[in-house]
Amino acid sequence: MADFTATVYQNEFLPDGGTDVHAIVTIDCSGAGTAGQTGSGAAGEIIIIDTSGSMGxxxxxxxKEAAQAALAEIVDGTYFAVISGNGAAFLAYPLVQSxxxxxxxxxxxxxxxxxxxSRLRSGGGTEISTWLDMAGVLFTSVPEVVQRHAILLTDGENNEPGPVLDEAIARATGFYQCDCRGVGVDWKVEEIRRIAQALLGTVDIIPSPEQMAxxxxxxxxQSMSRGVASANLRVWTPQGAQILFVRQVSPTVEDLTNRRTVVNDLTGDYPTGAWSDESRDYHVAVRLAAKAVGQEQLAARVxxxxxxxxxTQGLVKAKWSxxxxxxxxxxxQVAHYTGQTELAQAIQEGLAAKAAGNEELATTKLGRAVQLAKETGNEEATSKLRKVVDVEDEDAGTVRLKKTVEKADEMALDTASTKTTRVRKQ
Structure with a gap:
């Protein structure tokens, strides 16, 4: 039986006239067990392999070697299937007609x-919407599967209009989770990140084929270690309060604000997906009506x-002083994760500006990213930034764009932009 605990970090004191309350809520899970083995329903895994002509x-x-390595990790009794994806989606296994x-x-x-x-061959284009839709059909065919997870591998740019992919993502959102990986440098990070974020998964680059397995x-x-199939962050706020945002801030930055589903007039649920034995941090910001000095109020129940x-639950409080x-x-904790969220945004905006040829804006944004990475102790971000910019003054965020940058290094920085580090122990 999984055990959850909640810990709240905040400064509950507001000045006279103050309205905004910020808190970091840490949720810890232990005893999660194994996917599909905890009595809450079966688990299902789908491996989606890009077999387009660009794979070579x-x-x-x-x-194929990587897909077979993944098969070896699937726990006996777990439902599974394999999809071969190019300009359409094909059920590679099991070979069934109905x-x-x-x-x-x-x-x-x-x-x-x-x-x-082992019999798969490459050929054709890349239409990822068909892959996502087929995964949904496969999961639907086995109603006893309640924990649904897919792995998606691609090596190239999607050959579909953006809205077509967006509609497929919307159909899959809330139904299954998906971790996405791109191999090589010919795929678009922003495109694949859209899939991963909507489907509560991760995105990363696999620079070379031999690293795939x-x-x-x-x-x-990791997926097999998630014995809790699904959970929600449930946030109650008092009458008249406004939720400014709800974000996961560790292990990655994920904005959940617009994923709210209504529980009642004062309460909403935010999806967190499946859980293993792990710890996650959430940043909750609430705006209250100002009260007189000396008064206090419960700002949120998380x-x-x-x-x-x-x-489990944690209480977010407000006291006027x-x-x-x-x-x-x-x-x-609040200061640290505010910086980490800004860091992710600065990296993504800086790389987008660089790609658009706006070197001045790219230099400003990536310089700010270097500064934030130093301030928040994000050594991984610092290391990846140094492959894209020459750092003249880390504390001031003074940098110069490198004349020559490996595309894989830029993509690695982009995919890692949302990964965060926790507050350093003093």
Whole structure:
């Protein structure tokens, strides 16, 4: 049985006339168990392999090896399927014409699936909307599967109008989760990130084909460790309050504000997906009506709920004070994650400006990113930024764009932009 705990970090004191309350809520989960093994319903896994013509011989061979490595990590009893995707989606395994289009994993089906993968060949274009839609159809064919997860691999730009992909993403949103990986440098980070963020997954670059197998193995192992199929962050605020935003800020920055579903007039749920034994941080910001000095109010009740069952909660409070020492203090957790969120935005805006040829804006944004990475102790971001810019003054954020940059280094910086670090222990 999974156990959840909540811890709230905030400065609850507001100045006279103050209205905005910020808090970081840390949710810890332990005892999550294994996907599909906790009695809450079956788990399902779909491996989506890009088999378009751009994959070529070496990437195709590595992709097949990676898919087979992922198969080895799927726990027996888990329903699974394999999709081959190019200008359309094809069910590579199981080879069925009707009925359930996913089968339980065992030694026999694992061997059959590996053989089916070995027969895949590359050819055709890339229409990812068809891949996402087929995954939805496969999951729908097995109603007992309640925990739905896919791995998607691509190596190239999608050959569809943006709205076509967006509509497919919308159909999949809330139905299954998807971790996305791009191999090489011919795919668009922003395009694949849209899929991953909407489907509560991760996005990353696999620079070279030989790294695929280890990455697929790790992703599937992580998915199998998520014994909690689905949970919501449930936020109650008092009458008249306004929720400014709800964001996941660790391990990655993900804005959940517009994902709210109404529980009642004062309460909304925000999706968090499946859980393993892990810790996540959420930044909740609420605007209240100002009260007189000396008064206090409950600003928010932040809960972790599985279905209708609340597993844990943290209380966000507000107290009005005329003591400037109390009201001007910024909680270290709030300050840290505010900087991390700005860092992600600065990196993405800087790279977009660079791609558009606006070197002045790119230099400003990436310089600010260097400064924020230093301030928040994000060493991974600092390391990746230094492959794109020459740093003259880290504290001031003074940089120069490098004359020559490997495209893979830019893409690695882009995909890692939303990854955060936690507050350093003093």
């Amino acid at each position: 011989q070496s990437a195709m061979a590595a992709a 009925g359930p289009a996913m089968v339980p994993m065992d030694d026999g089906t694992r061997r059959e699936a590996a053989e089916a993968i 280890a990455e697929f193995e790790a992703m599937m192992r 809960q972790l709920a599985i279905g209708d069952e609340v597993k 005329d003591d400037s020492e109390q009201t001007t203090r910024i909680d270290p």
